[in-house]
Amino acid sequence: MGLGGYPTLGLAEARKVAQRWREVAAGGRDPIKEREAEERAARREDISLAIITADAFEARKAELKGDGTAGRWLSPLNIHVLPKLGRVPVTDLDQRDIRDTLAPIWHTKADTARKAMNRLSIVMKHAAALGLDVDLQATDKAKALLGKSRHVPKNIPAMAWADVPSFYASLEEPTPTHLAMRLLILTGVRSKPLRLIRLEQIEGDVWTIPGESMKGRKGQTPDFRVPLSIEAQRVIDLAKPHVRNGFLFPNSQKGVISDMTLSRHMERRGLEARPHGFRTSLRTWLAEATDAPHEVAETMLGHTVDSGVVRAYRRTDFLEQRAKLSERWADYVTGGAGQVVKLAGGV
Template identity: 35%
Template sequence: MPKKAVELGALQVSRLTKPGAHAVGGVAGLQLKINDAGARSWVLRAMVAGKRRDMGLGGFPDVTLAQAKERARAARDQIHAGADPIQTRQEARSAAAAASAKAKTFDQCVDAFMKAKSGEWKNAKHRAQWQSTLDAYAKPVFGNVLVHDVDLAQVLTVLEPIWPVKTETASRLRGRIETILDWATARGYRTGDNPARWRGHLDQLLAKPRKISKVVHHAAVKVDDAAAFLTGLRSIEGLSARALEFAILTAGRSGEVRGARWPEIDLQAKVWTVPAERMKAKKEHRVPLSKQALKLLEQLPRIEGTDVIFPGRKGQPLSDMSLTACMRRMKVDAVPHGFRSTFRDWASERTNYPREIAEMALAHTIESAVEAAYRRGDLLTKRASMMQAWSDFCERPAEAAAVIPMEGRKPRRRVE
């Protein structure tokens, strides 16, 4: 039978200074271990599952003798019940560490998501829009909330006040919150349904956006004023004015024009090929160049050190506001993007060109999946005729404009 250790008092324990293991009694196997540096800690030596194990109980004097005995007795009770207190503690620590690693706030998930998806943003403006809407609306409500605790009530607190008055912004914000929460679920930071999902969930609680939102079109120059505007624009010097002129003649988007590069231009073929990464639909787009567009390009200077056609500072593309600022200086109540509407109105009201040619000129996505599957070409030759007609129209007085028939197409006979 093993010798039972003499039970020491608190004062006796405090006087132990010799390195080694000192049995203190009171609980079988309870020892105070002292290392060579003089540090003291409590250890329980016990047989666990047939093996002798040492279980740490904390340092002395932070853990008093009475507390060490209490912990030792609790551990012995677990061993007696067939449990392994050391393994149980390791599992608890592991679970706590795992929970801590998953304890991410919504804001932390936003930051991590933005970083992880940095290569997918169409442009810096798109990324900034994501960040600004989440910062403005979601952050004040649940930015500091652990992402696994974000619930329906919090999502509605964000969305309901702005849903009727800023419907488009609110709808986009909802989708962005849903995306962040989906990302957090995929990373293991939360479980369960997404409280920001629309179908079968928020669509039952919020009005459908298309039922309450008012469509606000881009302010556009009237068709009959296009020629006068272009005349005024050509009197203005600077690359911003030339970029706007090129955008008008090609019916291109501002971003496509500002990012245009000389290698994309084939002067011989009279075609500008916009790469997929700069297109809204992420599909390469060929733009036929009219005589006026080609003349504009031929008169532009080539800036050394950059292949950007309309460079701003340090050879980089012009800023997003450069074309808008140009129109503001002309005191015209319209925006650059509105000229795409002007072009579309001209094509439908002043010409006989089919709708699909005008839509393709604008690089609009084909809504019909069946039509998209069967359409292989881009109608470049027919679009070249239309873009030349558009450029010609923009150079003559509105009263001289007439219906422009599509080449090779005879007017239909009217049946009485």
């Protein structure tokens, strides 16, 4: 049994290694086979699911929002998969391993389980691209073993648009919470960009949200412009005395108000609806009380419409049309008649 050549292996180290293998042989085991098993184990560690997952993540970072710094891409795997399967070589991973790992959350946390399964599939494809002999059908087979999820997704409760004016009228205190809720209703944006709004993002009657703050927007996605109605500008003016470190809606300690702050305000009022639901209120109003085209109405909510090719040629964000609709929505919310809106030019 060769131990290695000089000078890679010195005399003192060679004596130590030789003694170790003599003891293995004295114990009735084959030292050559024992060493080969250790080498295989070392190679297996290099292709563990944890290591291949990290490599796959690095390869995909450029496609992820903020280069994946928020950790949302990895979190379903880090929490629910890697603690159990992280040390398993990807070449040994099969559908039974995946089924047993995701079974506890398959019906109770369906969305998280789906994300974990999809990302496992991406990791397996990455392993195959590295030349590893993996079962690319393992995730599909695991889905077949797990069966259809019994989980029924629930939509976020939304307030009927007919009830929005009375709720808006109740937000009469000039506090960050009341003012943030008002601006949320008026603009139809998501909670995160609303809570993180900064004074320098506002120029006249346009609020420009950085692209990285928009949900689902990755890479070099352009910023999103939000038209501000006269009422929205008034709310912003009322909020300016609260500004701290550039943020329009700071909390009482440091940073900005939390999403939970807005939700709890509605809970204390005994309302089932939640802040995010005002986007549904606005979208339903657009459908039922205006003749706004689909792409304009969807853009009001910051949704991406059409394919990338179509968007590349249609370089407009419908700002002018959205400004008119925002003004009408503000008029309705603050007590206007809410009559059917006709936009000039058939838009």
